[in-house]
Amino acid sequence: MRVLITNDDGPLNDEYSPYIRPFIQHIRRAHPHWDITVCVPHEQRSWTGKAHLAGKDLSASFIYSDIEADDNTFWGPFSQPQQLQTDSSLPYVINPEIPSDAIEWVLIDGTPASCANIALHLLKDKTFDLVISGPNVGRNSSAAYITSSATVGAAMESVIAGDAKAIAVSWAYYDNRKIVPAKLMKMASIRSTQIISHLFENWDSEVDFYSINVPLVDELSGSTKIFYAPVWENRWTAIFNGPHIRKPSVDNQIEDGNESNMITFRWAPDFKNHRNSAHYGIEQNGKIAEGTDMDIIEKRCISVSPLRASFRCIEHLTGELTLKYSEVATTTEEKEEVTQNQNVAALTISKNEYIYQPIKEAILKYLPEFATQASLPDFSKVTKVFQYGDYEQLDVDALLAQPTKYVANSYIYRKALIRKHYLAHTIHSYIVKHPDSILNKAFFESHTLDLDYAEFLDDSLDENWELRQELEREDRWWIVKPSMSDKGQGIRVFKTIEDLQRIFDSFDDEADENEDPNSVADDTKIIISQLRHFIVQEYMTNPLLLPSMNNKKFHIRCYITCKGDLEVFVYDRMLALFAPTEYDDVTKDEDSFDPIDLNRLQGHLTNTCLQSKNQNVQLSVVEFAELSDISLENKNKIIGQIHEIAHDIFHAAVTVNRLNFQPLPNAFETYGVDFLVNDEFDVKLLEVNAYPDFKQTGNELKSLIDELFLNIGKSVIAPLVNGGENEPSTSAVFTKVLSHTSNEW
Structure with a gap:
């Protein structure tokens, strides 16, 4: 049987086209009598339907993959075929480096429909018995998806332009889980080819092509039921x-x-x-119609929709489809039992956490041989352990004693960075030795202040006479922050010693019971004796304000990942976090400014944890690259400064404050680092946060966090766990800014 395979996700690719390699490998092994030709777009071409690029001449290139490969590596691309094809009209080159049984991929720089058209008419001398389009990454169920699907479009083109039997195959993932275990892809390949064989051998004369949806769920097996299903008529909203x-x-x-x-x-x-948009003729109450393709796939069964090229469903084919196969496994290889996994990935954070799924996807993709579980295993019974958990969940003793067996997501000692007064000391010590460091101008003048009660402020200022001298000049604005608090707690803006005294007095006062429930006051109040350590910094009175964002103050949140001892990576997809109200320029009306007016403070605070309480403001988190008021030149200037600051701040911590920052060779950590930008596009470091609140990114920008953890998985986790070097980075947004080796003593 001669089979043409195409798709709309393109050639071998970990992110966009992860399913086609194991699918074709299974067919080559389980069905050696199938004569396969693979012709796919040279890149992802989803959502194009049955489209052609009118007026555009198309070109072909060729790549080759090993039939035994367990990753998406390949030879090529080449401008001509590299192996002898006896039935091909194309010129060819014999390449001794490529195995004779390698899989040939013909890549066309067009749409899936164009790939089908070219392959059916121009690539081979003989006709094809069947066209398989897929497996598509995601579901193609319901009218909204199937009419946009280029996977289905290629199958339709095969019927209309080539009079060929065609089957569109889609593998439906759930909960954004595009990367699935190899074992599950193997089972999906088995079930897909079984259904394809059955349909081809029992082709109904009224059917032009079939659309199959296979659920990528852990329970997928030989007993998963298959149903004929009409297409559910839902409709799009705005896309x-x-x-x-x-x-x-x-x-x-x-x-x-x-x-x-x-x-x-x-x-x-x-x-x-x-998925919840019903249409005429089906359910009118917003529910998915029972028995439709969407209903079947939502029930985690396999749907088979028999279609005409006009999208008319074949109505007399209904009910359960029973295969003639008595067993799922059809080859010796498929009957082999999976050996017990001796490598464990312990994901000890809650499954409800915002970052749970991104971390799990990274583990599935870059540690595929690791079994995932929710608790730490017995270390004596496993070979290697990777853990991602809260700081308190880590096994500190094992982290120090078993560096070759245990890798975790946090260092033990890092207060040189994450506590504000330690950070100020670290930077001061570094710039004394490195006066040319960018930190000399990229960190605000800072002073530490220790006191237990408000009445001791005068004594504390006597001990810190430099701060007293600065405050007595009365020509600068300052900000005071508790050194060990987070979420904006206890931050105040002031100018004079009298202002500072009022602030500390207010900390000791009890909260007003009649306070506005939308106020930030409750969240920013503190008890001095519980914190004691404060930092006083010069306040930026000329922040960069953007008209398109209503002149609200903002800070940049940048995720920076440290690996081992010590490499530092900056994630260049950064966030801009805006204050809930327009910036309040205190320098223009100093007399009216009240340092303990907490509601007025909102224009100065860009912390989203405080904003979430106030229902009267809209949360403002925007990807930095999307800020239209900042030119590309100035964006690059800002990012360049952040790279330089990141290099120096972590180099400072590991060289001048080693006692309080001790990177371990078997650990890594991702920090949320905050920066301010002034109206001259100069960047200032604010603070370094351990275990940052990733959910402040929001659902609309969830892909930013997904991409972050895929980069961490590839460049950080996998090399640490496997004891190998980093792969050369292919990411344009995950930049290594520091590579430092500590002394081994």
């Missing part, structure tokens, strides 16, 4: 948001050369809404 205004780049000016704001609409489909 873009906007409009957004941005300045055109130099290379993208309007034709008359005038400066003009560009209107853009961002890709943002609401998948949940689409």
Whole structure:
């Protein structure tokens, strides 16, 4: 049987096309009598339906993969075929480096429909018996998805333009779990090819092509039921948001050369809404119609939709589809039992945590041989252990005593960075030795202050006479912060010693029971004796304000990951976190400023933890790259400064304050580092946060965190666990800024 395989996710790729390699490998092993040709787009071409690029000439390239490969490596690309194809009209080159049984991939720089058309008519001398389009990454169930699907489009093109039998195959993932274990992909391959064989051998004369949806769930097995299913008629809501205004780049000016704001609409489909959108003829109450393809896949069964090229469902094929196979396994290889895994990935945070799924996806992709569980195993019974958990959940003794067996997601000692007064001391010690460091200008003048009660402020200032001298000048604004608090607790802005005294007096006062429930007051009050250590810093009175964001103050949150002892990576997809209200310029009306007016403080605080309490403000978290008021040149200037600051601050911690920052060779840690930018685009370091609150990113920017942990998995976790060197980084957003080796003494 001659089979053409195409898809809409493109060639071998860990992120966009992870399913096609194991699927084709299974077919080659289990069905050696199938003569396979693979012709796919040269890159992902999803959502194009049965489209062609009108007027565009298409070109082919060729890559080759090993039939035994367990990853997506390949030879090529080449401009000509590299192996002898006796039935091909194309010129070829014999390449001795490529095994004779390698899989050949023909890549076309067009759409899936174009790939099917070219392959059916131009690549081979003989006709194809069957076209398989897929397996698609994701589900193709319901009218909203199937009419947009380029996987289904390629199958339809095969019928319309090639009069071929065609089957579109989709593997439906759940809870954003695109990366699945090899064992599960193997089972999906087995079930898919069984169904394909059955349908081909029992083809109904009224069917043009079939659409199959296989659920990628752990319980998928030979007993998973299969049902014929009509397409559920739902409808899209908006799949873009906007409009957004941005300045055109130099290379993208309007034709008359005038400066003009560009209107853009961002890709943002609401998948949940689409799955709950009923239409005429089915259910009218927002529920998925029973027995439809969407209903079947939601029940974690396999759906088979018999279709015409006009999308008309074949109505007389109904009920359960029973295969003739008595067993799931059809080859010796498939009957082999999986050996017990001696490597364990302990994910000890709650499954409800915002970052649980991104971490799990990274483990599945880069530690596929590790069995995932929710608790630490008995170390004596396993080979290696990787743990991601809260600081209190880590086994500190094992982290120190078993560096080759146990890898965890936190260092033990790092207060040189994460406590504000230690951070100030670390930076001061470093710039004394390195006066040319960027930290000399990128960190605010800072003073520490220790006191137990408000009445001891005068004594504390006597001990810190430098701070007293600065405050008595009365020509600068300051900010006071508890050294060991977070979430904006206890932060105040002031100018004079009298202001500072009032602030500490207010800390000792009891909260007003009649306080506005939307006020930030409750969240920012503290008890001095519980904290004791404070830091007083110069306050930035000229922050960068953006008209498009209503001139609200903002800070940049950057995720920085440390690996071992010591490499430092900066994640360049950064966040801009905005205050809930317009910036209050205290320098313009100093007489009216009250340092203990907590509601007025909102224009100065950019912490989203405080904003979430106030229902009258809109939370403002935006990806930094999307800020239209900042030119690309100034964005690059800001990111460049952040890279330089990151290098120096971690180099400072590991060299001048080693007692309080001790990176371990078998640990890593991701910090949330905050920066301010002034109106001249100069960057200032605010603070370094351990165990940052990733959920402040929000659901709309969840992909940013997903990509972060995939980068951490590849460049940090896998090399630490496997004891190997980093792979050369292919990520444009995960930048190594420091590589330091500590003395071994």
